[in-house]
Amino acid sequence: MSVPPSSLALTDISPLQFAVTPNPSPKSDAERAEILANPGFGQFFTDHMAQIHWSERGGWHRASVEPYAKISLDPAAAVLHYAQEIFEGLKAYRHADGSIWIFRPDQNGLRLQRSARRLALPELPLDAFLASLDKLVQTDAAWVPDGGETSLYLRPFMFASEAFLGVRAARKVYYFVIASPAGAYFKGGVKPVSIWLSTDYARAGHGGTGAAKAGGNYASSLLPQQQAYEQGCDQVLFLQDGNIEELGGMNLVLVTKDGTLITPASDSILDGITRDSLLQLAQDRGHQVEQRPVAIDEWRDGVASGEIVEAFACGTAAVVNPIAELKASDFTITMPELAAQDSVAMSLRKQLTDIQYGRAEDTHGWLRKVVDAGEQR
Ligand SMILES: Cc1ncc(COP(=O)(O)O)c(C=O)c1O
Numbered sequence: 001m002s003v004p005p006s007s008l009a010l011t012d013i014s015p016l017q018f019a020v021t022p023n024p025s026p027k028s029d030a031e032r033a034e035i036l037a038n039p040g041f042g043q044f045f046t047d048h049m050a051q052i053h054w055s056e057r058g059g060w061h062r063a064s065v066e067p068y069a070k071i072s073l074d075p076a077a078a079v080l081h082y083a084q085e086i087f088e089g090l091k092a093y094r095h096a097d098g099s100i101w102i103f104r105p106d107q108n109g110l111r112l113q114r115s116a117r118r119l120a121l122p123e124l125p126l127d128a129f130l131a132s133l134d135k136l137v138q139t140d141a142a143w144v145p146d147g148g149e150t151s152l153y154l155r156p157f158m159f160a161s162e163a164f165l166g167v168r169a170a171r172k173v174y175y176f177v178i179a180s181p182a183g184a185y186f187k188g189g190v191k192p193v194s195i196w197l198s199t200d201y202a203r204a205g206h207g208g209t210g211a212a213k214a215g216g217n218y219a220s221s222l223l224p225q226q227q228a229y230e231q232g233c234d235q236v237l238f239l240q241d242g243n244i245e246e247l248g249g250m251n252l253v254l255v256t257k258d259g260t261l262i263t264p265a266s267d268s269i270l271d272g273i274t275r276d277s278l279l280q281l282a283q284d285r286g287h288q289v290e291q292r293p294v295a296i297d298e299w300r301d302g303v304a305s306g307e308i309v310e311a312f313a314c315g316t317a318a319v320v321n322p323i324a325e326l327k328a329s330d331f332t333i334t335m336p337e338l339a340a341q342d343s344v345a346m347s348l349r350k351q352l353t354d355i356q357y358g359r360a361e362d363t364h365g366w367l368r369k370v371v372d373a374g375e376q377r
Pocket of ligand 1: 089246247248249250251270271272273274275314315316317
């Protein structure tokens with residue numbers, strides 16, 4: 001019989017000890033340096049990966065850091081059929097003194113647990129999640145780039161590995177973390193984006209999996225994202241009941257002329273950690289913050305009346321990306337052009353990246369140090 005998700009935590013074996021097997025043939029210093037000089041995004045991977053197994057009988061076990069390698073799966077593995085899969089995305093940053101820090105990993109760990117609950121996967125204890133990131137980054141510390149807005153992108157993910165075609169929660173699960181060096185998202189300075197409003201497709205529905213970081217949500221966003229490209233836009237915005245939700249991979253925030261930040265409250269969007277951090281920094285500065293349903297008409301009418309002066313997207317990859325225009329099949333919203341020094345979005349972006357790269361004080365305790373200055377290389 002399948003164990004209900006609420007009782008899965010009882011089978012945890014914690015704390016886990018990670019067995020580290022060094023890669024016998026890692027990339028050479030020269031090969032790594034060549035990759036780090038121009039890493040792009042998501043194309044190159046470090047020499048190692050972390051993994052933990054879970055089974056209904058044994059709980060979490062076999063924690064390891066191993067050479068990066070292909071995963072062998074039975075063709076009947078449940079994930080390949082029923083998409084029982086979730087993931088996370090966060091970054092490790094190198095500071096000027098060489099030390100390495102991860103931004104708010106506890107929040108990603110808690111979100112992974114919430115996603116797991118929704119997808120009937122076991123919840124990974126927070127200490128095991130943090131240890132998996134620490135161990136991998138420490139092992140592959142030489143892969144954390146320095147300079148500009150570069151970072152090491154961390155991709156934890158968990159999926160149903162049990163070979164069984166019945167439609168029920170899997171009794172065997174794999175959790176992995178892989179890491180990929182990331183170059184600056186904006187090479188020649190931040191570039192405002194244009195957004196396509198999808199009215200043909202929804203990303204998620206009430207009671208669905210929109211609030212979880214589940215692979216299936218992204219699969220359903222690909223076709224509308226293609227439509228956005230066909231319309232000459234960079235990203236797609238989803239609606240629900242006439243209210244704005246989020247982009248395919250970023251949250252959305254509007255700014256009024258008196259500096260109030262307005263962002264959708266919805267049970268079907270991802271609770272972004274970047275958005276939460278920016279809203280906190282804005283509140284620290286005395287801005288009002290409103291998290292509530294936001295009708296698409298409110299955005300359109302607000303821009304027409306001069307009440308809404310900025311719109312921006314935010315997420316781990318780009319941090320903050322101002323929006324230049326929103327195109328829909330029957331109307332276009334064109335945002336006012338603002339100089340960077342007048343933009344709340346750009347000012348918050350700078351404050352957040354200064355914290356992430358250690359150039360400003362981390363007053364909220366958001367950074368977790370994983371490698372000391374001088375400890376590596
Ligand atoms: C659908 C979606 N919404 C919002 C976000 C922003 O979340 P975060 O700020 O935690 O990266 C992401 C990116 O991860 C996303 O994929």
